[in-house]
Amino acid sequence: MIKTLEKYPLLSLTIIVSLMLLIHLDVPNITIMEARNFISSREMIQDNNWILTTMNGEPRYQKPPLPTWLTAVSGLLFGANSLFALRLPAALMVLFSGFVCYYFSLKLSLSKNHSFRNSLILVTSFYVVGILNEAPWDIFAHGFIFAGIYYLFTLFEEHTSNWKKAFLAAVFFGLSMLSKGPVSLFAVFLPFIISYGIVFKFKNFKQKLVPFLSFIILFIILGSWWFVYVRYADPEAFLAIASRETGNWSSYNVKPFYYYWSFFVQSGLWTIPAFIALLYPYLIKRVENKKAYKFTFWWTLIAVVLLSTIPEKKARYLMPVLIPLALNTGFYIQFLIKEFSTLTSKKETIPVYFNFGLIATVGICFPVVLYFVLNDSFELYFINYISTSLALLTIGIFMIRSLIQKNIKVTFYLSIFFMLSIFVFGIPISKVFNKNDAFTSINSLHLYEKEKGIKTYSVGDVTPEMIWDYNGKLKNIHKNNRLEFPSEKKFGLLITNDSFEKINTELNSNYKLEFIKTYNLNVGAKQKNRLVRQFYLVSKK
Numbered sequence: 001m002i003k004t005l006e007k008y009p010l011l012s013l014t015i016i017v018s019l020m021l022l023i024h025l026d027v028p029n030i031t032i033m034e035a036r037n038f039i040s041s042r043e044m045i046q047d048n049n050w051i052l053t054t055m056n057g058e059p060r061y062q063k064p065p066l067p068t069w070l071t072a073v074s075g076l077l078f079g080a081n082s083l084f085a086l087r088l089p090a091a092l093m094v095l096f097s098g099f100v101c102y103y104f105s106l107k108l109s110l111s112k113n114h115s116f117r118n119s120l121i122l123v124t125s126f127y128v129v130g131i132l133n134e135a136p137w138d139i140f141a142h143g144f145i146f147a148g149i150y151y152l153f154t155l156f157e158e159h160t161s162n163w164k165k166a167f168l169a170a171v172f173f174g175l176s177m178l179s180k181g182p183v184s185l186f187a188v189f190l191p192f193i194i195s196y197g198i199v200f201k202f203k204n205f206k207q208k209l210v211p212f213l214s215f216i217i218l219f220i221i222l223g224s225w226w227f228v229y230v231r232y233a234d235p236e237a238f239l240a241i242a243s244r245e246t247g248n249w250s251s252y253n254v255k256p257f258y259y260y261w262s263f264f265v266q267s268g269l270w271t272i273p274a275f276i277a278l279l280y281p282y283l284i285k286r287v288e289n290k291k292a293y294k295f296t297f298w299w300t301l302i303a304v305v306l307l308s309t310i311p312e313k314k315a316r317y318l319m320p321v322l323i324p325l326a327l328n329t330g331f332y333i334q335f336l337i338k339e340f341s342t343l344t345s346k347k348e349t350i351p352v353y354f355n356f357g358l359i360a361t362v363g364i365c366f367p368v369v370l371y372f373v374l375n376d377s378f379e380l381y382f383i384n385y386i387s388t389s390l391a392l393l394t395i396g397i398f399m400i401r402s403l404i405q406k407n408i409k410v411t412f413y414l415s416i417f418f419m420l421s422i423f424v425f426g427i428p429i430s431k432v433f434n435k436n437d438a439f440t441s442i443n444s445l446h447l448y449e450k451e452k453g454i455k456t457y458s459v460g461d462v463t464p465e466m467i468w469d470y471n472g473k474l475k476n477i478h479k480n481n482r483l484e485f486p487s488e489k490k491f492g493l494l495i496t497n498d499s500f501e502k503i504n505t506e507l508n509s510n511y512k513l514e515f516i517k518t519y520n521l522n523v524g525a526k527q528k529n530r531l532v533r534q535f536y537l538v539s540k541k
Contacts, residue, residue: 002413009116013098017123020420021091021132024427026084028133029434029523035464036060037136038086041071042471045080051226052234055464057473059237062245064226066178067140081471090136097143098123101326104150107157108292108327114334117412121333122326124419126268131319141180142320145188148172152215155208156196166211170218177223187320191306195298195324199291255313263304263318263325269415270329272355277332286339287331296331299324333412341406356403356411359418363396370429377432384429391421434523442470442519445535449492452537456492459483459503463530465521483507489540494519494533512539 005012030038039055044065053060053068070089078085098119105115122128131138151169155162176184196202205212230238264274277283280297287293303321307313336352343349367389374381395418402410449456459478467474474494477484483506493513495503504513514537521531 002409005413006113006116009102009112009119010099013102013116013119013123014095016120016416016420017091017095017098020123020129020423021094022088023424025087025091026082027427027430030083030465030468031134032464033134034087034136035468037063037068037071038083039464039468040065040068041075041086042080042468044068044072045075052230056462056467057475059234059241061230061234061238061241063137064178064181066175067137067180070140071136087132087136090132090139093139093143094123094128094132097128097139097146097323100143100146100150101323104146104153105327105330107150107153108295109289110292110330110334114330117333118327118330120416121267121270121329122323124269124416125266125322125326127266127316127319128322131316134316137180138183138316138319141176141184142188142323144172144179145176145184146323148176148219149189149192153196155211155215156200156202156205159204161208161211163211163214166215167218170215170222173215173219174222177219178226181227184320187303187307187317188323191299191303191324194302195295198298199295253314254311257308259313260304260308260318260321263321266315266318267322267325267329269359269419270326272351273332273336274325274329276351277329283332283335286335288334289331293328293331296324296328300328333408336408337412340408352408353403356399356415359415360396360399360403363392363394363399363418366392366396374429374432381429381432384425388421388425388429391425392418395421433525435525436520436522436527438518438520439523440517440519440521442466442521442533445470445492445519446472448516452490452492454490454492454537455486455488456494456535457486458494458533459499460496462494462533463521465531466519466533469521478503491538492516493536493538495536496529496533498529500534507538510541512541513537514539 036055040053040060043054043057044050047054047057050069050072051065053063053065067089071086072080074085074088075082078088080086101122102115102119105118106112110118128139148169148171151165151172155165155169158165173185173189264278265271267274278297278300284290284293300321303324304318307317307321310317340349340352367385370385370389371378374385378385395414399411399414399418402408402414445456456474457477458474459476461476462470462474477486477493478499483503493503507513516535516537519533519535520527522528
């Protein structure tokens with residue numbers, strides 16, 4: 001099995017990522033970030049807003065449109081309201097990033113098997129996968145710039161100027177900017193270029209200076225045309241949004257400088273190997289390609305330091321660090337595969353036994369733990385329970401066996417199969433946590449609107465998840481602390497419990513409010529007030 005996987009690395013990678021991400025792509029509940037992006041995609045299709053992007057009919061220029069375009073095209077092909085269709089482009093970008101990781105590793109003069117394992121580490125890292133359900137646009141920005149860096153690295157390393165490589169690098173850099181602005185330039189490219197200078201020294205760079213300058217000019221043109229167009233097509237909205245977004249960098253979600261220094265935890269399965277791979281004095285003596293290891297080591301650390309300088313910090317902003325971290329972790333895994341059977345020092349062997357032994361223990365204990373988690377829902381998820389339990393139990397047992405035999409190569413691939421089994425068999429079980437009996441889809445409101453011949457408005461902005469589920473636009477009529485009354489004699493109104501008294505007072509003199517229904521989009525037991533709205537029928541007296 002392992003020989004077959006390593007013989008066809010790209011096919012193997014394609015199958016693994018497809019099984020992990022595509023089979024149950026529509027199962028996870030939609031998140032607030034996804035809802036924002038998918039609403040913009042849907043409105044592109046419905047309203048033909050392909051350049052001046054919108055959300056709920058309002059300008060949304062916070063993010064460039066390339067991922068929205070790709071998502072909208074997928075929606076046109078497979079259904080504009082299909083979560084599978086809308087998540088598909090981002091999932092394919094994970095596979096694309098895995099391909100780039102493989103080829104980039106080869107450029108670092110690593111073996112095919114080492115390069116394949118690097119790509120597997122990347123696509124199974126926790127936040128590379130997890131970010132798909134939180135902020136899909138990040139994977140586009142970082143995946144495209146990684147491809148651009150591959151061609152740029154090739155340009156730097158070749159002895160002659162290669163205009164084709166410069167052009168392709170510029171195209172992918174431009175695509176990255178059209179995905180999330182200059183974010184990846186700061187988080188991925190700048191750390192790359194600094195670490196490249198430290199390790200590879202920009203040898204023979206003079207003859208490549210003109211192609212490199214041309215690359216910069218071209219990617220700036222490709223990546224900034226949308227910003228320039230929107231700036232002049234809708235200057236007022238663009239400047240207001242730009243001012244708000246730049247202000248967030250220093251005033252919103254501010255965290256201390258050291259907030260990111262547990263970044264290796266974001267790699268999930270690879271947390272301990274990733275940490276040990278960062279112990280430079282230890283690993284530099286044990287790797288074969290010392291220059292490549294130094295390069296990925298500095299790339300990782302510099303990326304974390306640069307991200308730490310920005311006051312606004314979120315866990316998902318660490319995703320670009322996982323690219324060089326996967327490459328760096330691969331050196332440690334390669335060392336273990338070759339040398340672990342001969343290691344005698346407990347300081348070297350105990351972390352390995354602990355890391356993979358913990359994964360094996362989880363697999364062995366999983367059937368018992370899952371049985372109690374399912375509780376009353378056991379019969380409903382019986383097939384998933386049996387398949388997941390058998391897969392993880394078997395993997396856990398074989399992993400213990402391979403550790404006893406000191407066969408880290410088998411242990412590594414069993415870890416991949418562990419992750420794969422959870423996605424293939426276990427993801428549907430996540431629905432067991434959807435236990436809110438009060439859940440009421442706001443999409444059903446359209447039937448009432450049609451029956452009464454009314455249009456619905458909102459007091460305050462409605463959350464993206466509700467707008468997505470509603471499948472329409474809900475105009476906010478309460479702006480600048482005053483109500484802007486619709487012209488209709490009768491209309492629907494969505495308000496929160498907290499604002500009812502105030503709104504009722506303002507409407508009381510001229511309008512009558514009749515409570516109709518509560519819409520609650522909380523799928524789990526934990527109740528978030530932002531996902532609850534009361535619906536009233538408002539009539540002029």
